[in-house]
Amino acid sequence: MERPFRSGSVTRLHQDRSLLRHAPLVMLGAMFIPVMAGLAGTFLPAIGYFPALGGDSLSPGPILDLVRWPGFFKAGALSITTGVGVTLLSLAIVILFTAAWQGTRLFSAAERLLSPLLSVPHAAAAFGVAFLLAPSGWLARVMSPWATGWTTPPDVLIPQDPWGLTMMAGLVAKEVPFLLLMTIAALGQTESIKSRTIAQSLGYGRTWAWMTVVLPRVYEQIRLPVYAVLAYAMSVVDVAIILGPNAPGTLSAQVVSWMSDADLALRYRASAGALAQLGLVGGTLILWRLMELSVGCAARRWAYLGRRMQRDRVLRHAALLGAAAPILAVLIGLASLLVWSFAGFWSYPDVLPLSFTWTTWLRHASDLRDPIMETVRIGAMAVGISLALTIITLEAEQRFNLKLTTRRLGLLYAPLLVPQVAFLVGLQTLALESGLDAGTAAVTVAHIVFVLPYVFLSIAGPYRAWDARYATISAAMGAGTQRTLWKIRLPMLLGPLLVAAAIGFAVSVGQYLPTLLVGAGRVQTLTTEAVALASGGDRRVIGVFALTQTLAAAVPFMAAIALPRFFWRNRRALQHR
Amino acid sequence: MMVRPRAVLMGLLLAAAGVLSPVVQSAHAQPAPPSALPTDWAETLRAARGQTVYFHAWAGSTHINAYIAWASRIVEQRYGVRIEHVKLSDTSEAVSRILAERTAGRTTGGAVDLVWINGENFRAMKENNLLHGPWASTLPNWSLLNADEHPELTTDFTIATDGLEVPWSRAQVVFYYDTARLEEPPRNMKAFEAWLRDNPGRFTYPLPPEFLGTTFLKQALYGLTPDPEELLSPATDANYARVTAPLWNFLDRITPLLWRRGRAYPPSGPRQLQLMADGEIDLAISFNPGEASAAISRYELPPTVRTYVMEYGSLANASFLAIPFNASAMEGARVVANFLLSPEAQARKLDPDVWGAETVLDVDMLPEREREAFTRMEPGVATLAPDALGERLPEPHPSWTERLEMEWSARFGVGR
Numbered sequence: 003m004e005r006p007f008r009s010g011s012v013t014r015l016h017q018d019r020s021l022l023r024h025a026p027l028v029m030l031g032a033m034f035i036p037v038m039a040g041l042a043g044t045f046l047p048a049i050g051y052f053p054a055l056g057g058d059s060l061s062p063g064p065i066l067d068l069v070r071w072p073g074f075f076k077a078g079a080l081s082i083t084t085g086v087g088v089t090l091l092s093l094a095i096v097i098l099f100t101a102a103w104q105g106t107r108l109f110s111a112a113e114r115l116l117s118p119l120l121s122v123p124h125a126a127a128a129f130g131v132a133f134l135l136a137p138s139g140w141l142a143r144v145m146s147p148w149a150t151g152w153t154t155p156p157d158v159l160i161p162q163d164p165w166g167l168t169m170m171a172g173l174v175a176k177e178v179p180f181l182l183l184m185t186i187a188a189l190g191q192t193e194s195i196k197s198r199t200i201a202q203s204l205g206y207g208r209t210w211a212w213m214t215v216v217l218p219r220v221y222e223q224i225r226l227p228v229y230a231v232l233a234y235a236m237s238v239v240d241v242a243i244i245l246g247p248n249a250p251g252t253l254s255a256q257v258v259s260w261m262s263d264a265d266l267a268l269r270y271r272a273s274a275g276a277l278a279q280l281g282l283v284g285g286t287l288i289l290w291r292l293m294e295l296s297v298g299c300a301a302r303r304w305a306y307l308g309r310r311m312q313r314d315r316v317l318r319h320a321a322l323l324g325a326a327a328p329i330l331a332v333l334i335g336l337a338s339l340l341v342w343s344f345a346g347f348w349s350y351p352d353v354l355p356l357s358f359t360w361t362t363w364l365r366h367a368s369d370l371r372d373p374i375m376e377t378v379r380i381g382a383m384a385v386g387i388s389l390a391l392t393i394i395t396l397e398a399e400q401r402f403n404l405k406l407t408t409r410r411l412g413l414l415y416a417p418l419l420v421p422q423v424a425f426l427v428g429l430q431t432l433a434l435e436s437g438l439d440a441g442t443a444a445v446t447v448a449h450i451v452f453v454l455p456y457v458f459l460s461i462a463g464p465y466r467a468w469d470a471r472y473a474t475i476s477a478a479m480g481a482g483t484q485r486t487l488w489k490i491r492l493p494m495l496l497g498p499l500l501v502a503a504a505i506g507f508a509v510s511v512g513q514y515l516p517t518l519l520v521g522a523g524r525v526q527t528l529t530t531e532a533v534a535l536a537s538g539g540d541r542r543v544i545g546v547f548a549l550t551q552t553l554a555a556a557v558p559f560m561a562a563i564a565l566p567r568f569f570w571r572n573r574r575a576l577q578h579r
Numbered sequence: 580m581m582v583r584p585r586a587v588l589m590g591l592l593l594a595a596a597g598v599l600s601p602v603v604q605s606a607h608a609q610p611a612p613p614s615a616l617p618t619d620w621a622e623t624l625r626a627a628r629g630q631t632v633y634f635h636a637w638a639g640s641t642h643i644n645a646y647i648a649w650a651s652r653i654v655e656q657r658y659g660v661r662i663e664h665v666k667l668s669d670t671s672e673a674v675s676r677i678l679a680e681r682t683a684g685r686t687t688g689g690a691v692d693l694v695w696i697n698g699e700n701f702r703a704m705k706e707n708n709l710l711h712g713p714w715a716s717t718l719p720n721w722s723l724l725n726a727d728e729h730p731e732l733t734t735d736f737t738i739a740t741d742g743l744e745v746p747w748s749r750a751q752v753v754f755y756y757d758t759a760r761l762e763e764p765p766r767n768m769k770a771f772e773a774w775l776r777d778n779p780g781r782f783t784y785p786l787p788p789e790f791l792g793t794t795f796l797k798q799a800l801y802g803l804t805p806d807p808e809e810l811l812s813p814a815t816d817a818n819y820a821r822v823t824a825p826l827w828n829f830l831d832r833i834t835p836l837l838w839r840r841g842r843a844y845p846p847s848g849p850r851q852l853q854l855m856a857d858g859e860i861d862l863a864i865s866f867n868p869g870e871a872s873a874a875i876s877r878y879e880l881p882p883t884v885r886t887y888v889m890e891y892g893s894l895a896n897a898s899f900l901a902i903p904f905n906a907s908a909m910e911g912a913r914v915v916a917n918f919l920l921s922p923e924a925q926a927r928k929l930d931p932d933v934w935g936a937e938t939v940l941d942v943d944m945l946p947e948r949e950r951e952a953f954t955r956m957e958p959g960v961a962t963l964a965p966d967a968l969g970e971r972l973p974e975p976h977p978s979w980t981e982r983l984e985m986e987w988s989a990r991f992g993v994g995r
Contacts, residue, residue, distance in 0.1 A: 054679070054682060054683045055679075055682060056682070137857075137859070138857035138858070138859060154858045154859065155857055155858060155859050157780045157838065157839060157840075157859075158839075159839050159842060159843050162843060164842075248786075248843070248846065262668075262669070262672050262675070263671070263672075263675065266675060266678060266679055266682070345878065346878045347856075347878040347881065347882075348856075348878070349856060349857070349858065349881055350856075350857045350858045350859075357878075359878070361877070365645065366641070366645070368645075368648060369641075369644065369645060369648055434679055434683065435683075522676075522690075523665065523666075523667075523672070524633070524663075524665055524690070526666065531666075534638065534666060534668065535641070536846075537639060537668065537846035537847040537850065538639055538640065538641065538847055538849040538850060539845070539846075539847070539849060539850035539852075539853040539854075540641060540849055540852070540853065540879065541853060542877075542878075542879070543641045
């Protein structure tokens with residue numbers, strides 16, 4: 003991490019230098035130690051070593067047992083098809099939409115919708131999609147019976163179809179906003195509009211011009227987020243429980259159910275399954291990389307042909323439809339959660355309930371209190387620690403000229419490329435081995451692994467872009483580095499800091515697996531409670547919990563936007579509008 | 580009711596764990612001597628104050644969860660005991676946790692203080708000495724059960740409870756159906772099959788080993804097998820195939836006629852409510868005679884739904900509260916159990932707007948004022964009067980449950 007730097011002459015600085023110099027290492031440690039420890043805790047039982055259960059010799063038994071499980075190949079194949087399908091579809095939508103619409107008012111409108119969409123937790127979005135697409139869902143109700151002839155809901159297996167299509171739809175709806183945000187961030191560094199205009203002036207169609215001259219530069223920068231989407235979609239559990247097939251389930255969902263089985267011997271198989279999931283993700287990432295190379299090669303050859311592709315109207319409208327569908331699905335899904343949470347009796351095929359009532363909210367108000375407190379406690383701690391580590395690291399980088407190079411930045415994404423189940427299973431095993439009680443603190447540590455990268459990535463840009471001349475002036479007026487940090491820099495960066503905190507908090511709110519596995523079922527947040535309700539299928543209560551979960555993630559966002567405007571109402575440039 | 584299976588391999592596993600781990604031998608030694616605990620109730624109350632009881636209980640129904648939350652508030656106010664409801668989707672999760680702790684040598688300070696249990700989970704814990712006790716008769720409210728007159732409260736799926744657990748609730752199988760779509764429901768298994776043949780896709784049951792799914796298998800088995808009395812003693816390799824053959828033939832015939840052609844099953848009992856409200860099914864099984872009425876009052880079922888029972892009788896059981904051998908809050912757990920047995924808590928449990936589950940108390944023995952809380956309760960619109968609930972069939976020995984679940988998974992599930 004460290005780079006050689008010229009030793010300063012101010013001796014006073016020496017003390018914090020020694021501490022601060024290691025800040026980047028501490029930050030990476032906070033992310034990597036849990037992941038590495040967890041992977042070790044997964045790997046050893048997978049090869050037969052699990053002293054607490056009497057396994058003290060190495061054997062291929064667990065892996066053979068896993069392969070002999072009748073659903074293994076199907077679950078593995080499902081993991082690959084959903085992962086690759088979701089990533090391809092989301093990427094295609096984002097690329098086409100950006101290529102066709104960047105620079106238009108419509109594109110800016112979509113941009114403004116991104117933050118709220120991103121803050122919607124995966125589980126809530128999945129419930130919304132389920133309410134929309136089910137045979138008795140809103141879509142079928144609106145169309146029935148006049149258009150479809152269905153006087154009773156059709157007997158089709160949706161959601162939970164065996165091919166995982168509903169699950170893919172739910173994931174695409176959440177991954178499109180994420181990739182779009184990453185793409186927009188990358189566009190800032192590529193002079194995209196200028197390049198595209200030049201290409202257009204050479205006669206290229208708008209969409210094709212962008213894809214030829216901008217996409218290669220943009221893709222370079224969004225590659226890691228794309229890999230993160232692939233790894234996530236291959237191994238997601240909460241969305242799979244809500245929308246995915248259950249006979250058999252996806253590999254990761256199956257691993258989680260083995261972990262909670264009464265038959266402790268199944269934990270060997272669970273560990274082997276988690277390891278297999280890691281291998282599957284690794285292998286698929288390599289295949290994806292190979293695909294990138296060959297697609298790049300073919301596209302280069304196609305570009306040399308010099309075809310102008312001017313007629314892209316159909317494509318442009320298809321791109322718009324592709325981007326609008328997931329956004330609408332999430333928004334209408336949330337609306338259906340809202341309607342259900344207030345619904346009196348509501349039978350098929352009525353489009354709206356016969357009556358509306360507060361009773362569901364009143365009945366569950368007291369059940370919401372504890373999960374809300376737990377969610378806020380864990381989120382606040384994870385965000386606080388992540389924010390502190392991030393600022394210390396960035397400050398160290400600045401003061402000692404230690405630069406995280408692009409390649410090292412990749413390290414930040416590394417925890418996001420490891421399937422969650424692969425190391426979380428190991429963390430639970432380690433807790434069992436060591437006799438330590440899993441609790442809120444352990445869950446917070448696991449959340450930091452996922453919160454920290456997002457906090458760092460969202461704040462690093464504005465932090466580095468801060469005009470250092472303010473520091474020079476403040477030093478000239480006699481203020482030390484600490485004082486400059488607290489009195490000038492952080493207040494000026496209030497807006498970006500709050501946004502980073504809000505993003506981190508939303509990430510924490512949405513975490514299902516780290517809370518479930520590390521908390522051993524004893525730490526109950528809004529997310530674990532909401533997903534646990536999935537099996538009961540009581541849409542009114544699900545509506546209450548999923549909406550509360552969405553609010554928990556969204557309220558900090560609103561605060562992050564409102565607070566700087568309030569505090570800096572007399573300093574326009576600091577409002578970060 | 581409740582208290583999910585899947586302890587299928589538990590016995591084997593325990594044996595294996597015993598062979599594999601030397602730790603187990605030392606831990607096997609056993610339940611903390613009762614003498615270490617206060618014998619007098621005032622002393623128990625004093626020791627319990629300030630304790631937190633981790634109550635592991637199936638949480639598949641939001642209404643039961645709300646009831647437990649209510650009990651938590653009262654117990655904290657009155658006795659200074661905090662209840663943390665650890666929400667299980669399957670009671671075997673708690674059994675697995677206690678087992679893991681013993682295997683790791685933790686004989687005190689365990690994570691589970693009180694567990695809602697019955698059937699094969701109770702058997703697994705009892706046979707492997709994972710339970711604290713006997714303690715049941717030390718509760719002041721024990722006498723209200725009049726247990727001598729009610730043998731079903733001291734046997735759990737044919738296994739003697741031996742004071743290791745106290746009864747908490749009763750359950751009986753009923754079926755509910757929507758009169759708007761189904762006028763005359765089938766009252767035996769033959770009529771049931773004929774109805775399903777005419778109305779394919781209009782029935783399903785929860786995915787075994789979910790406890791209600793397994794219960795449907797047992798209820799159907801009673802209606803199909805010529806030898807129901809054999810279910811009361813352990814299943815053997817000699818009689819199992821013969822006794823259960825009619826059930827498997829029946830399931831082979833009806834599975835293609837089920838909702839989603841038997842390719843998917845609802846994950847839990849409450850999911851059936853949503854399916855019926857959506858008009859996806861016309862008939863469903865329940866383990867709570869008051870469930871349909873309660874659901875109507877919460878708008879979860881149409882007001883046209885009614886309840887009925889099979890003419891050959893309905894499976895009935897009690898479910899219990901037990902304390903693990905290594906519980907951290909022994910006294911607190913007993914205080915909680917005693918409160919849950921109180922007329923106040925039992926009457927509230929009976930209220931169809933709260934939970935609608937039958938009491939285990941002998942109501943006739945209660946003083947006038949307390950009895951009234953039970954008798955003045957209006958049964959819901961879809962609830963059968965007690966004398967219309969028909970014959971109660973006892974739960975089969977747990978060995979039947981285990982074998983049924985295993986075979987069902989092999990035939991119709993996807994294996995674990």
